[in-house]
Amino acid sequence: MISGGRIVTAGGQKDADVLLEHRTISLIGDLAGIPADETVDASGCYVIPGAVDVHTHLDMDVGVTVSADDFTTGTRAAACGGTTTVVDFATAYRGESIAEGLANWHAKADGKALIDYAFHMSVTELTRPTDDIVAEMGESGITSFKLYMTYPDRLMVSDDVIRQMMIAAEKQNALICLHCEDDTSVTRLRNEALASGHREPRWHAWSRPPDAEASAVERAVRMVEDTGAAVYIVHLSSAPALEHVRLARERGLPVFAETCPQYLYLSADRYEAAPEVAARYVCAPPLRDVQHHEELWAGLEGGYLQVVSTDHCPFEQASKNAGLAGGGWNDFTQIPGGLPGVEARLALVYQRVVDGEMTLERWVDLCCTTPARIFGLYPAKGCLEEGADADLVIFDPNEERPLVPERLHSNLDYSVYEHIVVRGWPRLVYSRGEVVAKDGAPVGDPGRGNFVERGPSGRPTGTGDTT
Numbered sequence: 001m002i003s004g005g006r007i008v009t010a011g012g013q014k015d016a017d018v019l020l021e022h023r024t025i026s027l028i029g030d031l032a033g034i035p036a037d038e039t040v041d042a043s044g045c046y047v048i049p050g051a052v053d054v055h056t057h058l059d060m061d062v063g064v065t066v067s068a069d070d071f072t073t074g075t076r077a078a079a080c081g082g083t084t085t086v087v088d089f090a091t092a093y094r095g096e097s098i099a100e101g102l103a104n105w106h107a108k109a110d111g112k113a114l115i116d117y118a119f120h121m122s123v124t125e126l127t128r129p130t131d132d133i134v135a136e137m138g139e140s141g142i143t144s145f146k147l148y149m150t151y152p153d154r155l156m157v158s159d160d161v162i163r164q165m166m167i168a169a170e171k172q173n174a175l176i177c178l179h180c181e182d183d184t185s186v187t188r189l190r191n192e193a194l195a196s197g198h199r200e201p202r203w204h205a206w207s208r209p210p211d212a213e214a215s216a217v218e219r220a221v222r223m224v225e226d227t228g229a230a231v232y233i234v235h236l237s238s239a240p241a242l243e244h245v246r247l248a249r250e251r252g253l254p255v256f257a258e259t260c261p262q263y264l265y266l267s268a269d270r271y272e273a274a275p276e277v278a279a280r281y282v283c284a285p286p287l288r289d290v291q292h293h294e295e296l297w298a299g300l301e302g303g304y305l306q307v308v309s310t311d312h313c314p315f316e317q318a319s320k321n322a323g324l325a326g327g328g329w330n331d332f333t334q335i336p337g338g339l340p341g342v343e344a345r346l347a348l349v350y351q352r353v354v355d356g357e358m359t360l361e362r363w364v365d366l367c368c369t370t371p372a373r374i375f376g377l378y379p380a381k382g383c384l385e386e387g388a389d390a391d392l393v394i395f396d397p398n399e400e401r402p403l404v405p406e407r408l409h410s411n412l413d414y415s416v417y418e419h420i421v422v423r424g425w426p427r428l429v430y431s432r433g434e435v436v437a438k439d440g441a442p443v444g445d446p447g448r449g450n451f452v453e454r455g456p457s458g459r460p461t462g463t464g465d466t467t
């Protein structure tokens with residue numbers, strides 16, 4: 001039993017006790033007098049649903065190197081920060097069948113995760129009819145697909161493929177996630193930079209401007225209009241791209257979008273550091289100028305953006321230095337792209353509550369509930385109601401934590417947020433009734449986490465928490 005805390009859900013807040021039994025939440029209310037094996041005092045704390053991060057890249061190969069966190073270290077870090085479910089991007093690379101791609105990801109995760117996990121499937125070419133791909137994955141509990149509008153050498157698909165996949169997904173209650181950057185402009189700018197001898201990380205950002213993202217989002221919106229299918233835009237990073245999402249949603253189009261902490265807290269001036277340090281911040285889309293931050297926060301608070309995920313894909317300094325082909329990078333195109341975030345996300349978004357700019361309910365909604373709803377995990381996950389999985393966080397609003405590498409649990413020798421001391425951190429984190437993190441340190445055996453088969457994705461489901 002968790003007693004004396006303030007329960008916060010996407011729909012409201014109240015003071016109540018929570019009884020956990022048989023891996024689920026069995027009772028919520030004034031439970032004084034109800035027998036419990038153990039009672040945890042949560043006074044002064046918020047009790048919230050375990051957070052759901054729907055965008056991670058654990059144990060992901062890029063050329064000769066692999067992202068720093070595997071399913072053990074990545075899910076440990078997640079748990080320490082209050083995340084109890086991750087949805088990772090399984091990928092079927094070209095020349096590989098979808099089933100092979102999925103099997104590879106199960107092999108990476110099986111027996112290694114501390115918390116529950118699910119998969120999206122990234123599709124890089126059509127090896128079978130789209131209806132068959134969506135049906136086959138649906139049977140495996142995978143109801144969302146990622147398609148790339150950039151990275152022509154490895155991942156990009158044509159708009160025709162995107163359209164076909166959108167139509168197939170819509171028919172079968174699945175959802176297409178899109179990486180939106182217009183590759184024609186990115187390739188042109190990148191070639192221009194290289195031809196002029198510009199090789200430092202700052203040219204990575206220069207070659208992937210907000211306009212390239214905005215025009216790709218605009219194209220995606222047009223495909224939604226044409227097909228009637230929904231789309232979910234991953235890691236939206238800039239104000240002009242957000243503007244297209246806002247306009248589409250105001251017209252009632254099923255366009256969903258997430259942003260990530262790096263686009264809310266870090267800006268393009270990081271690329272002015274010494275090249276080795278600047279390389280840590282290479283990711284796509286790149287960090288933007290600081291004026292985009294407030295626009296993105298306003299998008300989150302105004303409901304135009306529905307989710308904060310992380311795109312957690314860190315690389316150790318040595319991997320960043322080595323470059324995609326090993327032996328050191330010669331120019332910005334050879335730097336492995338990606339940043340950490342899975343542990344800090346919940347607290348970083350909470351800082352907006354500390355600042356008085358966001359409600360507690362919206363914080364929970366963005367980090368826990370709507371991601372679960374959009375991706376078919378609700379109401380087992382992202383939900384603090386009787387009958388839901390006992391995934392929850394006792395969040396201490398007074399705990400202060402510097403986001404320095406020694407206090408974080410990624411397999412990483414630096415932190416991109418070390419300049420930040422957050423206020424508020426999870427005191428206890430439960431996954432299906434078991435403590436998986438205490439005072440920001442992992443508890444329990446990696447391997448206890450289960451693969452979760454998801455229900456329909458695409459439109460937020462469930463009637464909402466009613467507390």
Ligand SMILES: [Zn+2]
Binds near residue numbers: 055057311
């Ligand atoms: Zn990603």
